[in-house]
Amino acid sequence: MKIIVAFLGVALAGPCTVQAQQLSPKPSALKTTDTAGSAAPSANPLASIPPAKVQDIRTLLELAGTKARMQQVMGEMERTMRPLMANALPPGEYREKLVEAFFVKFHSKMDLQPLLDQAVLSYDHHFTSEEIKQLIQFYQSPVGKKMADAGPQLTSEMMAQGQKLGQDLGRVSMLETLAEHPDLEKQLEEASQAAKSH
Numbered sequence: 001m002k003i004i005v006a007f008l009g010v011a012l013a014g015p016c017t018v019q020a021q022q023l024s025p026k027p028s029a030l031k032t033t034d035t036a037g038s039a040a041p042s043a044n045p046l047a048s049i050p051p052a053k054v055q056d057i058r059t060l061l062e063l064a065g066t067k068a069r070m071q072q073v074m075g076e077m078e079r080t081m082r083p084l085m086a087n088a089l090p091p092g093e094y095r096e097k098l099v100e101a102f103f104v105k106f107h108s109k110m111d112l113q114p115l116l117d118q119a120v121l122s123y124d125h126h127f128t129s130e131e132i133k134q135l136i137q138f139y140q141s142p143v144g145k146k147m148a149d150a151g152p153q154l155t156s157e158m159m160a161q162g163q164k165l166g167q168d169l170g171r172v173s174m175l176e177t178l179a180e181h182p183d184l185e186k187q188l189e190e191a192s193q194a195a196k197s198h
Contacts, residue, residue: 046117049124056132057123058116063139065148066119070112072152076159078103 046054061067082099089095123132138144178185 046120049120050129053124053129053132054120056129056136057120060123060132060136060139061116061119063136063144063148065151067112067116069151069155070115072155074110076156078106080163 085099086095089098139148178188
């Protein structure tokens with residue numbers, strides 16, 4: 001069971017490594033538990049940023065469609081993960097129900113606010129207040145609005161292209177690897193035959 005749980009944890013993180021690095025909350029952005037065991041809110045991670053700049057960044061994130069993009073990435077990740085999770089579990093009628101129950105629980109715990117707060121921290125780190133204002137002006141312009149509207153479609157297209165590229169490279173790499181290592185190809189064939197006979 002520990003192996004399955006560990007696999008699921010790694011697999012859930014895998015497809016969105018770059019997104020997770022950019023969007024995952026810092027430990028300080030999460031709730032902590034005091035010695036009495038009750039949940040206590042941690043210090044506000046945004047407290048060191050001037051409130052006006054925080055508000056400007058939140059406006060920018062809204063104009064740029066950041067939350068919708070986060071939801072889209074999570075949806076794409078789920079669609080990728082469902083079959084991988086099912087195949088990672090031993091066969092049985094329970095499998096589909098377990099995967100569905102897992103995602104119901106996952107959705108109930110998913111709160112994008114810590115990710116949005118982390119985005120505020122990231123924008124504060126990389127952009128000055130004046131640059132944030134310029135970005136807001138851009139996203140309020142016709143081309144900026146078009147960029148925000150096209151963002152989800154662009155993301156979806158790039159993810160699909162990346163997945164196809166990965167599949168193509170994977171197939172070619174495996175064929176070349178087996179051609180270079182006939183002993184491994186033979187072992188693979190023997191293992192496949194043994195699996196079919198069971």
